[in-house]
Amino acid sequence: MNHPDTPVLLSEITTRASTQTGVFDMTNPQKISNVLRLVTGDDPDSQDTKTVFCDLHGLYSSRKMTFGSRAEWTGCPACIDDYGKRQVREQEESRQRAKRESLMASAAIPRRFLNRTLQNFETKTPQQERALGVARQYASQFLDTEARGRSLLFCGRAGTGKTHLAVGIAQELLAKDSTVIFTTVMDAIRTVRETYRKDTPLTEREVIRRFTLPDLVILDEVGTQMGTDAEKVTLFDLINARYNAEKSLILISNLGLQEIENYIGERSFDRLRENGGQAVAFAWESYRKTKVDGETQ
Numbered sequence: 082m083n084h085p086d087t088p089v090l091l092s093e094i095t096t097r098a099s100t101q102t103g104v105f106d107m108t109n110p111q112k113i114s115n116v117l118r119l120v121t122g123d124d125p126d127s128q129d130t131k132t133v134f135c136d137l138h139g140l141y142s143s144r145k146m147t148f149g150s151r152a153e154w155t156g157c158p159a160c161i162d163d164y165g166k167r168q169v170r171e172q173e174e175s176r177q178r179a180k181r182e183s184l185m186a187s188a189a190i191p192r193r194f195l196n197r198t199l200q201n202f203e204t205k206t207p208q209q210e211r212a213l214g215v216a217r218q219y220a221s222q223f224l225d226t227e228a229r230g231r232s233l234l235f236c237g238r239a240g241t242g243k244t245h246l247a248v249g250i251a252q253e254l255l256a257k258d259s260t261v262i263f264t265t266v267m268d269a270i271r272t273v274r275e276t277y278r279k280d281t282p283l284t285e286r287e288v289i290r291r292f293t294l295p296d297l298v299i300l301d302e303v304g305t306q307m308g309t310d311a312e313k314v315t316l317f318d319l320i321n322a323r324y325n326a327e328k329s330l331i332l333i334s335n336l337g338l339q340e341i342e343n344y345i346g347e348r349s350f351d352r353l354r355e356n357g358g359q360a361v362a363f364a365w366e367s368y369r370k371t372k373v374d375g376e377t378q
C-alpha cells in the first residue's frame with residue numbers, strides 16, 4: 082500500500098471522491114488527475130508534496146493525502162494510466178477469447194480433430210505438398226470477393242488427411258472470426274428430416290436456411306452409405322442453398338471423383354465447380370492405383 086506505484090491507492094481515492102462527484106473512469110488520465118485534485122482540495126494536508134522516483138517512468142510529484150488518521154502518498158500517474166490501459170486491453174482480449182471460443186463451439190469440429198491445423202499437417206510427397214498448398218491458398222483467399230462461394234472437394238481413402246486439412250482451413254477462418262459448421266452428411270440430412278415430425282417447430286426450409294448462414298460448411302462423409310433418393314434431394318437442396326447464397330462448401334468423401342458426381346448428382350457437382358472450385362485427390366495411400374492425380378480442375 083505504501084509503495085508509490087501501487088495502483089490500489091486509486092480505488093481508495095475514487096471511493097472517497099465518488100461520494101461527491103460520482104464514478105470515475107480509471108482509463109482516463111485526465112479524469113484521474115481531476116480526482117487527485119479534488120481529493121487533495123478538501124484535504125488540510127494537501128500541500129504536502131514530494132518528488133518520487135518511479136523505476137519505470139522516472140520522477141513524479143507525489144501528494145500526501147490523509148484518510149482519517151491515515152496518510153497515503155499518491156502513486157506515479159503514468160503507472161496508474163498504464164494500469165487502466167492494461168485493464169482495458171485485458172478486457173478486450175478476454176472478450177475476443179470468448180468470441181473465438183463461441184465460434185469454435187458452434188463450428189462443432191469433432192474432438193479428435195480439434196488440434197489439427199495447416200501448420201501440423203505433415204507432407205512427405207509432392208502430392209501432399211500440393212494438397213496442403215491448395216488448402217493454404219483456399220484459407221488465405223477465403224475473404225477475397227473474387228473467391229466468394231468457392232468450394233473444395235477432398236476425396237480419397239480414409240486416413241489420408243482430408244479431414245485434417247479441412248479442419249485446418251476451418252481453424253484459419255475461425256481465427257479471422259468467420260463462422261464455420263462441420264457436419265457429416267448424415268447428421269445434416271437427419272437434422273432436415275427431423276423437421277418432418279409434427280412436433281418440431283422448425284420447417285425444412287428453415288433448417289436448410291440455417292445451413293446457409295455460416296461462412297463455411299464442411300460436409301464430411303459424403304457418400305459413406307448409399308443414400309435414398311429422398312436423402313439425395315435433401316443433399317442437393319443443401320448444396321443448392323449454399324450455392325444460391327454464394328457461400329462456400331468443403332465436401333469430404335472416401336469416394337472417387339466420378340463416384341461423388343454420381344452420388345451427389347451432376348447439378349450439385351456443377352455447383353461445386355463454379356468460381357474456381359477445386360477437387361483434391363488424396364491418392365497417396367492407394368499406391369497400387371496407377372492414376373495419381375494430385376489436383377484436377
Ligand SMILES: [Zn+2]
Pocket residue numbers: 086135136137138139157158159160161
Ligand atoms: Zn510509474
